[in-house]
Amino acid sequence: VAAIRRAEENARRMGLGSVVRVRARQLSDITKPTHQTMETGLLVVNPPWGERLSTTAAAEKLYSALGQVMHSEFSGWNAAVLAAQMSHAKATGLRSHKQYKMKSGPIDIALFLFALDEANKLRQTQEKPLDDGGVSQQDLPTLSTGGEMVANRLRKNLKKLSRWREQEKVTCFRIYDADMPEYAVAIDMYQGAIHMAEYAPPKTVNEVDANRRFDDVIDAVQVVFNVSSRGDIAVKRRKKQRGLDQYERVGRRNQRLLVNELGAKLWVNLFDYLDTGLFLDHRPLRERIQREVKGKRFLNLFCYTGVASVQAGVGGARYSTSVDLSNTYLEWFRDNLAINGLSESRHQIIRDDVLNWLASGTSEYDLILLDPPTFSNSKSTASDFDVQRDHVSLIRLTMARLAGDGVLYFSNNNRRFLLAAEITEEFDVEEITKSTLGPDFTRSTHIHKCWRIVRKVSGFTWPEAAH
Incomplete structure (x- = not known):
């Protein structure tokens, strides 16, 4: 009632008190104006978007009821409906011919336009029995x-x-x-x-x-x-995506899911970020690391949510060091360690620019995973990073941290990436991309590229055979 009074007062202040009529009605009671015949008109609706309702399903039921009213009471009109999800507009049962994206504070919404003519049929679903999954x-x-x-x-x-x-x-x-x-x-x-x-x-x-x-x-x-x-x-x-765009939040559900992979428990978030916290295409590479890491010193560069380090811990690594610049994902990594009973004293987490960290230390590792982004920039670094441009210096710095008989796995997801000839000349390099793709990624052969890199054996010649 208070909202009605405020709306009426605003109309009077604008000199529209005799034109604008404000009424409180149930949605099911809304009809065309009756004070005069209106064959055409514009119906504008701003329903709750789901943010103010208990569930998305409740929002969709509301929009479904709205669709019934639009179709039965406003034939021949046009309608403009605000919604936060495409599913809400679709729940009306009517076809929207145009959408305009916009913001309501931090929330992404859209204005959906409908032509309520005879061609825009209301979609109906017939009553059917429950299936085996219990969903009607x-x-x-x-x-x-x-x-x-x-x-x-x-x-x-x-x-x-x-x-x-x-x-x-x-x-x-x-x-x-x-x-x-x-x-x-x-x-x-x-x-x-x-x-x-x-x-x-x-x-x-x-x-x-x-x-x-x-x-x-x-x-x-x-x-x-x-x-x-x-x-x-x-x-x-x-x-x-460019730079840090891939790390920006796209939702605020804060709804995490605990999943299992290779004996490890991992937190994922399917709704709030573009990525989920678990890159599925790297599963075979993580399995390889888990298999090879027992008793070894493991280094994870550009570690993201630290899944490979968790797998290394599960696989019996002597200890691990993981480096990344994102506070958000390092905290996520901490949660992954904790849920698996792995301690930070043995699995060190370092927030730093990877290039700076590599250049400033001398500690060696037996097994290293280097999985840089295609491109990144940050307020915390003086320059941006481009994997094609910078990979030679990055690999050289990383190899300087590799123990004499150690192994570096270098991977990236730049589909146009070409490994520089200098790297194949300086080191013993084997491309292993095919073996790092599981059966579920047989159609995605370009989703990443991966190499196994070790030091070249030098200064050794086979003895001549005795005559």
Whole structure:
């Protein structure tokens, strides 16, 4: 009631008291104005976005009810509806022909436009019985032709990976990786939870078509995995990242999930960052490190959330040192150590610029993982870092920290990266990329490149055979 009075007072102050009418109504009671005939008009709605509701499912039910009112009471009009998620707009059951992204404080929202004409049919789902997963089929979307194609591919991939997953006890893996180019999405499972990421389509692709295809994929995921609410799927609309953009928060759920990998427990966050805290493509490399590290000194450079160091600890490393510049991810790493009962006294965490740290010390290590970003910059460093430009000096500095018979694993995810000839001339280098990709990444052969680097054996010649 107080809000109604304030709105009326504001209208009077603007000289619109005789034009603007303010009423308190239930959503189900809203109709077209009756004081005169209005065949056309504009309905503007700012519902709760889910931030003010208890669950995403509650928000979607509200938007569904709004769609019913828009369709039944405002035929011939246009509508503009604010929403924080695409799933909310889709829950109206009506097709939005245009979206405008904007901010409401820290929250990303969008204004969805609807033409409420005869061509914009209200989508209805028929009542169906419960399936084996306990989710009512009426809560699941009806798939378009494209959505059905994606669903079939998901089922095929799951069947193909099932034996491997069971034998290796893999619970975090990639399900789909742009298998069909027009649906350019990566879909991962983290111990039953779904994470879905799409790179922004090229400018040549129509935005409406791209959004429709993206919706088709989400619908397919809901149907295949019996997910009734879109809000339970971690959805990221990706774009090319520069510098520290990849580390910025994109959400505020603070909802972590504990997963298992190779005998280690690991924290992931599927909603709040572009990345989840666990790079699934590096699983075979982490397994190799765990297998080789027993009794050795391990160094993890650009350590991120420290997963490789945790695996080294589980594998029996003598001790480890991990270096990164991000406070956020080093704290995450600390949580990963703690949940596995690993102490910081044995697994040292250092916040520093990797190049500076390498140049300022002399300690040696038997096994080193060097996995730099493609590009980075920071207020804490004087210059930026480019892996193609800087990898020669970086590898030389790292090799200076390698014990005589030690091994360096060098990896990066720059798809255009070329290893400089100086490195292959100075060191014994073997590319091992293929062996560091699991069965779930057979379609993603360019997701990273990896080399095994050791010192060249010099000063040794075979003795001549006796005559």
